[in-house]
Amino acid sequence: MDYRRTYRSAAIAFADLVSRIPPAALDGPGLGEWTLRELLGHTVSSALRQVPTVLADRAPTLLVPAPEAYFALARLAPADLVAAARKASTDDARATGATLGDDPADAVSGYIGKATAALAGVGDDDLVATPAGGMRVADWLPTRTFELVVHASDAAVAAGLPIAFDHDTLASTAALAARTAVAVGQGVPILRALTGRAPLPTSFSVV
Template sequence: MDYRRTYRSAAIVFADLVSRIPLDRLDGPGLGEWTLRDLLGHTVSSALRQVPTVLADPAPVLVIPAAEAYFGMARTAPPAMVAAAHQASTEDARKTGAALGDQPATVVSGFIGQATAALASAADEDLVATAAGGMRVRDWLPTRTFELVVHASDAAAAAGVPVEFDFETIAESAALAARIAAATGSGLPALRALTGRGPLPSGFSVV
């Protein structure tokens, strides 16, 4: 799969979704404690706005060798660190969501343009500094596609608006979810659930 194409595809689908969400739904429920506006803000921040910044920040050494290892690190981080990261993420989501104003689709499109322009200048093997440590561009960007796909589906469900991704984009993110499950010790339960051989535990998540 072409990770650059799937990222662009996911971003375009997200922008289209945002353009179809009624403005009067933005202050309603989104995900957990977040409003829908907060959720969109988090998605913009985590999957679009930070891309040019990360791609412009080289890392001296490779620390995280694969996309699944990026998410797996959160499972081993100290609880206090996870709680602090969650609080910072919530504050950023609300700030970014507010900055989307009453034309969120226009703002989102601007961030997509900046992200894809930065990506065009990055090489697959470039090492960049991420929140988890040094990663190859080709391993880090699929984590941003994953954010776009998962949170676009969250936003679509919250807004009652349909969303659909092409085969390669959804396949890449679904495969990454399976690899995260395997990397964190839940591969077999996930496989059995996907093949109709048993339910997943209540509250199961790979992230």
């Protein structure tokens, strides 16, 4: 699958959703402790705004060899580091959400334009410095597509609106989730759940 095309497709689906969210819903429930506005802020920050910055920052060494390894590393981080990262993420979600104003669709479109322009200027095998370490562009960008698809679906549920992703975008995201499950030692539970053998535990997650 073309990782560049699936990223753009996910971004377009997210932008379309945001354009349909009523302003009155923005400060209602989003995800967990986040409002919908804050959820949109997190999605923009994690999947759009940082893309030009990361793509412009070259890494000297490949440290993370696959998209699933990126997410698996987060599971291995010390608890205090994870807690600090979550707090920072929440603070950033609130700050970014506030900057989106009452018409977040316009801001989201601007971020998508900058991200896709930056993507056009890099090669698949270029090494970039990500929070987890040096990665190939072709391996890092699917983690941003994952963020877009998962959080766009969160926002759609929160807003009570439909959202649709094309086949390749949804397939690649689901496949990455399954590969991450294997990477963190949860491959068998995922396989058994997907084949109707056993349910997953409450609050099960691979990320």
